[in-house]
Amino acid sequence: MSDPQEDAKRVAKILRSGDYDYDGSKYLFKLARRQAGLEPPKNRKNTVDRMTKEETERFIEAAYGTDGRRGLMLRTLLETMLRVGEFVSLQIEDISLKENLFIVRDGKGGKRREVPITEALSRELRLHIGGRNTGPLFQSPRGGTYSARRIQQIVKETAQKAGIQKRVYPHLLRHTMATRIVNQGMPIEHVRKVLGHESIDTTRVYAETATESVKESFREAHSEN
Template sequence: MSWGPSPEHGAERYLRHVAIERGLSENTRDAYRRDLTAYSEWLAAAGIEDLADVAPETLADYVAELNGSTGGPPFAPETIARRLSTVRGMHRFLFEEGLLPEFAGSGVRAPKKGQRLPKALSTDQVAALLDAAGGDDPVGLRDRALLELLYASGARVSEVTALDIDDLLSGQGGDAWNDPERALGEGGFLRVTGKGSKQRIVPYGGYAGRALAAYLVRARPAMVAAGRGTPALFVGPRGGRVSRQSVWLVIRGAAERAGIETEISPHTMRHSFATHLLAGGADVRTVQELLGHASVTTTQIYTQVTADMLREHYLHSHPRAR
């Protein structure tokens, strides 16, 4: 259950802080107010009424919209940087004041000029990443299942960490609680709760299913026993639901072990999921439904990414391309 301030209330608290504690000029405060008003309006359109529900990927989506990645006119890089700085400042202040459970601005940066989306990983890089996340210890089994599911479903990290075991819908007629190997071994479906509490059903394949089954049989019971009991699908060694920040550490650790030097985050798996589906011939409307985008224009940016990839392969492969 969320417990943070509304965007409007949080903005007012922050504006009072910068006026009294930092002594900013009236013109600067007016600019801050305009930036925070625009941000509050964007959150309202996304169905987010509580700042505690804002995650790093939410701010990444906001930056993508400002940069024109969702089909609207792009703002100047300087404007994007200023707006993000204002929003990050508010989130940091509210976090340090104990009004938010976490700092949502961690790892979120304004894009450089011309940058639209974080680059998707190649299929070989994804395979190397998933292999690097593996291990026979409980945490290793959990990490492999978690990253397999992120890539298999394209779900946001906040959606995956919010999953309960009951959200695993088996395609095999088994019971994920009592017989996960039979229920999940060949894949199934997830009941995902996205932005605005909207639910969608997303399939996942056998790789993710078998990783989930291994985790549920060989790792999760001992982890849950260390805590007070929870329906959460992914838990930590002390039995509590795994956090979004923990997933960031997991994926970055796996990337380092896999030798992937590009900037990577849980949202990179979502970008890779969409890009690889479209490159494989999936319909953009299908990808829209799987990602949980309210508008197809948000999804269509991936068609441009896919086209850019095709052009790059063409220029490097065709003898008369240049």
Template sequence: MKQNYRSCPEEYLVKLEIKKYANNTVKSYVSLFEAFINFFNKKKLSTINDEDIRLYLQKLVQENRSNSYINQSINSIKFYYEIVLGMPNRFYSIDRPRKEKKLPQVISKSEVMKILDNTNNLKHRCIVGLLYSAGLRRNELINLKLSDIDSNRMLIRIESGKGNKDRYSLLSNQILDDLRIYYKKWRPKKYIIEGQYGGQYSGQSIAVIVTKAAKKAGIRIRVTPHMLRHSFATHLLEAGVDLRQIQVLLGHSSSKTTEIYTHVATSTFSSIKNPLDL
């Protein structure tokens, strides 16, 4: 660590813990806030003003940081002054970059099946299968416990998903069969997917498993765990499942978030005749 490097204040970490922010959000906020306070490493945090923050944001723009990165940086700064120090609405006047409206990237169901067929072992197959068949986020899969599988109702309980919201999603018959065989072989103690020596599985390892299996399956684009979640939602929409039901399965607070899948579902375009073929 560099000399005179300023670490995130203890009260910042405590407040994040009290607020029960997700692990990924905590890591992101801490990293971004430390980058901010070390840009002003000779100034007391209490003396940093709106103009200083604009100067810092201008630096991020000049470094070609993404809109998402800049928005998260603003959030991490606001968290300190408004939540930790209790200075309400202090930086609401700070201009934010427009949020990029990117469409979710999806793959076909046949490509998902190819990925499943090209996993290295049963544990890896269960990882890919759960991500896709229940529309799980990577962190949700890591936290999935044995007690969360309800084979009687064919549901999966996702406890404290994004935004600390519990929800249920679908349990596939095919994946349930795989899970039963997997359980007999691996005997996990608490979590569905555990590391070699027990305990929670690594999120990075899950990403590697998905990417490698997709590459082995001959899929040309780089496939991520979140693409499997996007594909789950899109395939349900294409099969005629109501958008509201998909919203519930994904755990979206707003229907507008779920509506983005209408922009990539083939069912949106199937009834439209191409002008060249008219």
């Protein structure tokens, strides 16, 4: 019988050497469970982890405090809710600043979806792009694309600088913004399309996490007393 600790070390080595992002790691474990004949865990959470509004503001302030380019990069990652693999693959040709849209092709077969961006982010990206017409939206210091692992490191470093105690990683930014737009009333089906979820059930977890409607009901109940 194999040693679970040794197996865990081997899996960790594969994840490190393969430069897997959040979704890639999740898929790898799912595949391993299937091949081993193991059932997935039954006790799935009905909420997701996220940053609070205060933590999010501190995070973005810390990013811009490092330099404007890092600030814009992490603001874009946050507001577009892209998976880190999708984010590092973004090319200038994938963006329509006149329409305020990103054209995203996910890493699970190249399915295409449109992700809207705000006018404010579009203006900042226009200044960042300047006269370039092709190439990565955010070039690495060497002129190529960032690796998913480097983006993970940048997110972690920025969270530490912001004094955020919880573990912060790229997918947490996705959770944070998805919960925010559900709180602000965006229909769950529209949220599903922007996130690129195949099943609406995957998206509903953000409705479970959203707290504004719960707080509003709480305030209304107390105002009647």
